[in-house]
Amino acid sequence: MEAFAIARVQLSFASIVATPTGHERFAAAFYTALWADNPALRELFPAGMESMRQRFATAVGWAVNRLGDFPAVEAFLGQLARDHRKYGVKPEHFRAAGAAMLIAVRECTPLILWTAALEHTWREIITRLVAAMAIASAEDDLPAVWGATVVGHERVMPDLAIIRLETDSPIPFHAGQYMSVQTPHRPHMWRYLSAAIPPNPQGQIEFHVRRVSSGWVSPALVGETAVGDRWVIGPPLGGLHVDRSRGDVLMIASGTGLAPLRAQIMEMAMRGDNPRVHLFFGGKYPCDLYDIETLWHLAMTNPWLTVVPVVEEKENPWWHPVPVREPPSGLHRTMYGKLGKVVAQFGSWADRQIQIAGSPSMIKTTLYALSAAGTPRQNISFDPL
Structure with missing residues (x-):
């Protein structure tokens, strides 16, 4: 698809989510249209839809912003399609979802932007996305759960x-x-x-x-x-991984966002040869670095790994009145400040493959800090959901 057509769709979606309630309105319009034309599908979804509406809008935004790399979008949507099998969603249901999505896009795009050419482009893109999901769902021979x-x-x-x-x-x-x-x-x-x-x-x-x-x-x-x-x-999702052919790695985690990065480091520790890894593990309080002992043991036995603790406050909160312990001997000294800003103090990290894991707000602020430091956006990976 031509770059101009992709840019037109991306501008359209940006206008949909420009307001604070844009994501919610778009997702609500989608599900309303889906269930109006296919009332039986409502039974496949939970009663409370708040989180599903949020994830739907986030997933669509992630895919639209990466239409220039359609293989990556196709892989991501294939995972989502396989994941939806746990609800009882079948390949034929994705066509109905495509029709509902076009209605939602038309309803939520400002009237001044909506043209016959834009509708044609949206219809073409949605058809491709829906086909990718239906094929992935139909071809999956693994259990649904x-x-x-x-x-x-x-x-x-x-x-x-x-x-x-x-x-x-x-x-x-x-x-x-x-x-x-x-x-x-x-x-x-x-x-x-x-x-x-x-x-x-x-x-x-x-x-x-x-x-x-x-x-x-x-x-x-x-x-x-x-x-x-x-x-x-449910089935596994996400694409965070270390590309061993691309050189050294920067990992940035806050709170339980540590989990996917920790798993990768543990797997790397089973090998004899690894790229260098700098892991910045952050939280608001020292107690938020709940797994620092495990990271210390990994760093002590794997010289390619450097772990940097980062906190905003020097003392624990009143509801966790545990004295702050000194970092284990040999661990990098604790640094203080917002996690993204601390990492960006060391430069652009332009030679690293970078992974960020944490809350949506943490990912957003860290992306901003790295971008301000000159980090190439294409070097950075994070999971959309």
């Missing part, structure tokens, strides 16, 4: 737990990926979690979960999960 049993639940902070499971059969994921999970405490509600260890033949998996006070699922995961609970896990 996997069963798993909780074998460990460690409350490392009042609002953070490390949960270990054994799956009934190994899930074919790679270090750096994430999965959707459903627990008996919140049936029909799914939460995306990153694996914190690389895959192994025993089907063991570990998730690091932080409670979100306004969330539906995370409070139950942290506070109610017990050994013996049965979980359902």
Whole structure:
């Protein structure tokens, strides 16, 4: 597709999400149109749609902004299509979704921008995206979900737990990926979690979960999960990985965003030869660096790994009155400030392949800080969901 046509679609979508409520309005228009023409599909989705609407708008935005690299978009949408099999979505349903998306785009694009040529371009792009998803869903011969049993639940902070499971059969994921999970405490509600260890033949998996006070699922995961609970896990998603042919690596993580980067580092530690890795692990308080001991052990036994702790405050908060310990001997000294700004102080990192993992706001501010320092945008990877 011509660059001009892609730019026209990207401008159209930018106008849709330009307002604070643009994402929500677009997603609401999509689901309204989908269910109006296909009422039976409503039963496939959970009652509470807030998080699904947000993820839908985020995924569409990610794909639209990368239309110039269609193979990457196709791979991402293929993962989403396979993930939707857990809801009972079938390949033929994607055509209905494409029709609803065109209605939503037409309804939400400012009238002054909507032309016959723009509609034709949107229709062509949506047809390609829908076809990629339908093919991926139809050709997938893996299970739609996997069963798993909780074998460990460690409350490392009042609002953070490390949960270990054994799956009934190994899930074919790679270090750096994430999965959707459903627990008996919140049936029909799914939460995306990153694996914190690389895959192994025993089907063991570990998730690091932080409670979100306004969330539906995370409070139950942290506070109610017990050994013996049965979980359902969806197909692996995401593309974070270290390209061993591209040289050295910069990893930036805050909070439980550490999990996918930690899994990759653990997998690299099993090899004899690795590129250099600088990992900046940050949080607001020292206690947010909950897994610093593990990182210290990895750094001590792998000279290619440098771990830099970063915090905004020097003391822990009142609700976690644990004295701040000195960093382990041999670990880089703790640095203070906003994570993105601290990393950018060291330059543009233009010679590195860069991964960022954390909350959406952390990713956004870190991208801004790196861009201001001259970091090439194409060097940076992060997961859209």
